[in-house]
Amino acid sequence: MDAQEIIARRVAKELKPGNLVNLGIGIPTLVANYVSPELKVFFQSENGLIGTGPIPEQGMEHPLLTDAGGRPISALPGASTFDSAMSFGLIRGGHVDVTVLGGLQVDARGHLANWMIPGKMVPGMGGAMDLVSGAKRVIVAMQHAAKGKSKIVKQCNLPLTSDRPVSLVVTDLAVIGFPGGRATLLETAPGVSVGEVMAVTEAELVLGDTVPEMKI
Amino acid sequence: MDAQEIIARRVAKELKPGNLVNLGIGIPTLVANYVSPELKVFFQSENGLIGTGPIPEQGMEHPLLTDAGGRPISALPGASTFDSAMSFGLIRGGHVDVTVLGGLQVDARGHLANWMIPGKMVPGMGGAMDLVSGAKRVIVAMQHAAKGKSKIVKQCNLPLTSDRPVSLVVTDLAVIGFPGGRATLLETAPGVSVGEVMAVTEAELVLGDTVPEMKI
Amino acid sequence: MRAVSVEEAVAMIPAGASIMVGGFMGVGTPERLLDELVRQRKSNLTVVSNDAATPGKGVGKLFDATLVSRLTATHIGLNPKAQQQMLAEQVAVDLIPQGTFAERIRAGGCGLGGVLTPTGVGTLVAEGKRQIEVDGKAYLLETALRAQFALVHAFLADYLGNLAYALTSRNFNPVMAMAADTVIVTAEHIVPVGVIAPDHVMTPAPLVDYLITNPNG
Amino acid sequence: MRAVSVEEAVAMIPAGASIMVGGFMGVGTPERLLDELVRQRKSNLTVVSNDAATPGKGVGKLFDATLVSRLTATHIGLNPKAQQQMLAEQVAVDLIPQGTFAERIRAGGCGLGGVLTPTGVGTLVAEGKRQIEVDGKAYLLETALRAQFALVHAFLADYLGNLAYALTSRNFNPVMAMAADTVIVTAEHIVPVGVIAPDHVMTPAPLVDYLITNPNG
Numbered sequence: 001m002d003a004q005e006i007i008a009r010r011v012a013k014e015l016k017p018g019n020l021v022n023l024g025i026g027i028p029t030l031v032a033n034y035v036s037p038e039l040k041v042f043f044q045s046e047n048g049l050i051g052t053g054p055i056p057e058q059g060m061e062h063p064l065l066t067d068a069g070g071r072p073i074s075a076l077p078g079a080s081t082f083d084s085a086m087s088f089g090l091i092r093g094g095h096v097d098v099t100v101l102g103g104l105q106v107d108a109r110g111h112l113a114n115w116m117i118p119g120k121m122v123p124g125m126g127g128a129m130d131l132v133s134g135a136k137r138v139i140v141a142m143q144h145a146a147k148g149k150s151k152i153v154k155q156c157n158l159p160l161t162s163d164r165p166v167s168l169v170v171t172d173l174a175v176i177g178f179p180g181g182r183a184t185l186l187e188t189a190p191g192v193s194v195g196e197v198m199a200v201t202e203a204e205l206v207l208g209d210t211v212p213e214m215k216i
Numbered sequence: 217m218d219a220q221e222i223i224a225r226r227v228a229k230e231l232k233p234g235n236l237v238n239l240g241i242g243i244p245t246l247v248a249n250y251v252s253p254e255l256k257v258f259f260q261s262e263n264g265l266i267g268t269g270p271i272p273e274q275g276m277e278h279p280l281l282t283d284a285g286g287r288p289i290s291a292l293p294g295a296s297t298f299d300s301a302m303s304f305g306l307i308r309g310g311h312v313d314v315t316v317l318g319g320l321q322v323d324a325r326g327h328l329a330n331w332m333i334p335g336k337m338v339p340g341m342g343g344a345m346d347l348v349s350g351a352k353r354v355i356v357a358m359q360h361a362a363k364g365k366s367k368i369v370k371q372c373n374l375p376l377t378s379d380r381p382v383s384l385v386v387t388d389l390a391v392i393g394f395p396g397g398r399a400t401l402l403e404t405a406p407g408v409s410v411g412e413v414m415a416v417t418e419a420e421l422v423l424g425d426t427v428p429e430m431k432i
Numbered sequence: 433m434r435a436v437s438v439e440e441a442v443a444m445i446p447a448g449a450s451i452m453v454g455g456f457m458g459v460g461t462p463e464r465l466l467d468e469l470v471r472q473r474k475s476n477l478t479v480v481s482n483d484a485a486t487p488g489k490g491v492g493k494l495f496d497a498t499l500v501s502r503l504t505a506t507h508i509g510l511n512p513k514a515q516q517q518m519l520a521e522q523v524a525v526d527l528i529p530q531g532t533f534a535e536r537i538r539a540g541g542c543g544l545g546g547v548l549t550p551t552g553v554g555t556l557v558a559e560g561k562r563q564i565e566v567d568g569k570a571y572l573l574e575t576a577l578r579a580q581f582a583l584v585h586a587f588l589a590d591y592l593g594n595l596a597y598a599l600t601s602r603n604f605n606p607v608m609a610m611a612a613d614t615v616i617v618t619a620e621h622i623v624p625v626g627v628i629a630p631d632h633v634m635t636p637a638p639l640v641d642y643l644i645t646n647p648n649g
Numbered sequence: 650m651r652a653v654s655v656e657e658a659v660a661m662i663p664a665g666a667s668i669m670v671g672g673f674m675g676v677g678t679p680e681r682l683l684d685e686l687v688r689q690r691k692s693n694l695t696v697v698s699n700d701a702a703t704p705g706k707g708v709g710k711l712f713d714a715t716l717v718s719r720l721t722a723t724h725i726g727l728n729p730k731a732q733q734q735m736l737a738e739q740v741a742v743d744l745i746p747q748g749t750f751a752e753r754i755r756a757g758g759c760g761l762g763g764v765l766t767p768t769g770v771g772t773l774v775a776e777g778k779r780q781i782e783v784d785g786k787a788y789l790l791e792t793a794l795r796a797q798f799a800l801v802h803a804f805l806a807d808y809l810g811n812l813a814y815a816l817t818s819r820n821f822n823p824v825m826a827m828a829a830d831t832v833i834v835t836a837e838h839i840v841p842v843g844v845i846a847p848d849h850v851m852t853p854a855p856l857v858d859y860l861i862t863n864p865n866g
Binding site: 051079090095133 | 541592610626630631633639
C-alpha cells in the first residue's frame, strides 16, 4: 500500500453516515475511493454541487457538470446544484461536516498553511480559507515530510490559511490531533513505531498512554 | 373622478417601459389599474414574485400564489419567483425602478413617515424601510390632508421611514417634488388652484415659474 | 435525515425553545407543526417569523393559544391578538425591517457575523446599533440571527431531504432552513429521490434533519 | 431588455472598463463575449472573475491577448500566463477567498455595504481591513464589490430576460447579474416567454439589460 493510499483509507474512516463532505484536490480527492456507498455520505464540489459521483464513463461527460478543477464529474440521484454564494454559505455556515484538505505545514497548535509560498507559489487561496474557517471538522491529509523536511512544524513560517486550528492531521506515518491545543500523536501507520514518528517530526508531540496502530 | 383615482392615474404616468415596480397597499395598489400592458412594466410582490397579474378569476385562485397581504393573485407569462433574501436584494440593491407607497406624513425636505403612530399604530414596518432606502425612485401616493390636517408637514413628528428623501409625492391636490432638497409644487390637480394647495399645506412650498395642471 | 411523525418531531421541541417559522402571512407555513405545538402546549416560545399571520392561520395559532413569549418579526398589523398580547406586555416583540430580517437570518445560516445595511439609518431602528461608514456612506451593522429549531414548509421533498418550494410559499423557508440547529420540514408532496432535478432543488438534503411523513402515507 | 448582436454589445464596453465575468474554470463563462472583446481589442480591463481559467479558455483568452490590467480573483493557479503577467507586474492581482468573493459581489448587488466574515481573520487577508467583534467573535469587514459590466452565461434565456442556469455552470453568474451597472447575457438556448417556469427562473428578467442573439437565429 503506498503512502497516499494509507492516508486516504485512514481519512475515509472519519466520515459518518449522512455527512456532507468537501474534498480538496490531491490526496483528499482519493478519499472518495474508500468510502462505502452505504454510508450515504454527500460529497460537495464547491463550484456548486452536492451529490458528486464518480468520473463519468467516456461519452457521458457534460461540459456543464464539472468539479472545482473544471473536470467532468457525475451527479448521483438526489444531487443538487446552487450558486457560489450558497455553496460558500454551506461551507462558512458550518453545514459541511468534514473538509479534507492538503497541507504545506501544520504547526504544534494545529494551524494550517496550505495556500502560499511567498516568492514562489502564489496561486491564490481559492476556497481553502473559507473551508478551514467554516467546516465543522477540518482534516489535513498530507505526507508527513517533504524532501526530508517535516511538515509538522513547531510554528508555521508560511502564511496561515486560518487562525482556527484544524481537527486532525492524517499522514503516511501518523494521525495527529490537537486536544487542549497541543499536537498529540494519536496513532501510528502500520509498521511504524512511535520513535520513528518522533524522529521525523519537527513539532513536539504529546503522547497518550497508548498509541495504537491505524486501522485501515 | 374621486381622489384616489386622481392619485393613481397620475402616479401611473411616472412608470416607464420595462420598469420594475413595487406597489404598497392602499392607494398604491390602484396604480396597476391605469398602467397599459403595452408598457411591459414588471410588478414585484415583495413576498417573492415578479410578474404579478390581475386578481384571478373565481376558482382559479391558488393558495401558494399570493400578494404580500396573503390574498390570491395571478402570475403573468414570464413571471419569476424567489425567496425573501432575493426579493429584498432586488429592493435594497436598486433594482426596483419605482416604489409607490402610502404615507402618513412627508416633510419639507422629503422625509417620509409611514409606519408608526407611537402609542396608537405599531404594526411594524414590513418592507417599507427597505423600499424607501433602496428603490431607485420612491413615490408617495396619499391624500393631501387627513381629518383636515395637512400631511405635507414642515417636519415629521412621526418616526421616519428612512433618512433618504422620497422622489415625488402625488396627492389628490398636487404633485410635489424635492429639487435641491426643498418641497416644490410641480403640478396641481384638475380644477385646483395654486392658492388652494398652498392654503391646505403646512410645509412651505417652492413655486416654479409655472405650475401646470396634472395630466391624467 | 430521518422521517418522523409530526408528534415525534414536536416532542423534541422543549417549552421555551426558539423557533423560526417559515411563511409570509401564513403562506408557506408548516401548519401541521403549529397545530401540534398547540396540541402539545409548548409554551413560552421565542418565535422568529416574518409576521403574526392572522388568528387561526399560520403563526397566528400560537398567539391564539398564548404560547409565545418573544417574537421577532417585521409586522403584526393583521393579527389583533398578537397586537393585544404585545400591548399587554405578554409578548416581547422586536419589529425589524423585512430586508434586514431576511439578511440577519441568512447571515446566521451562512456563518457571517452580520451585514451592513443602509435600511434604518437615521430612524428608530438605528437605536443601540453600531453605525459603520464605507466609502462615506452610513450603514447599520445588523447581526446574525439563529434559532434552535427551524420549522419549514416545502412543496416537494424527497427522502434524502431535498426540498423545492412553490411560487410565493418559498419566502423565508430557504434561509431559515440554514439558520437553526435542527431543521424540521413538512411538505405537500414527498417524492422519490431523483424526481426533483438537481437544478430545481432549493434546499439541499444535508440541511434537513427531520421530514414529517405525510398523513396519507 | 434589448436583444443585440455580440458585436453591438461589446462595442458598448470601453477600453479600461471594469467587467465581472461569470464562470468557474471557464465553465459557465460567456465565451462569445470574451472572443469579441479580444477581436475588438478592448484593453486595460479590470476583471472580476473567480479564476483565470486556462490559456485559450474563458477569461484565459483575455490574458492570452494581454487585455487585463487588474484582476480580482480567488486563484490563478491553473493559468501560467496570468501568473507570469502578475509576476511581471503587467497585471495587478487581488487574490481573495472564494466565499468572500461571492459575498462581496452579492453585497454589491443587494445594496449592502459589506458583510462580516470569519474567513481570513489572523491571516494575510486581514491586512488593511477593519476587524469587528460580534458577541466576542472576530470578523473581517469585507466591503461590497461592483463593476460597470457583468458578462453572464445562462443555459436558458427568454425574450424578457429571465435566465436559468444548468448544473455547475451557475456558479457566480446569478450574483454578478445583480452587481453591475449593465448586464450582458449569452445563453445556450433562447426560448419563448413562459417556457421557463416561474419557480425555475434564477435571474429575473428586469436584471438583464442585453441578451445576445444566438448565431443560429
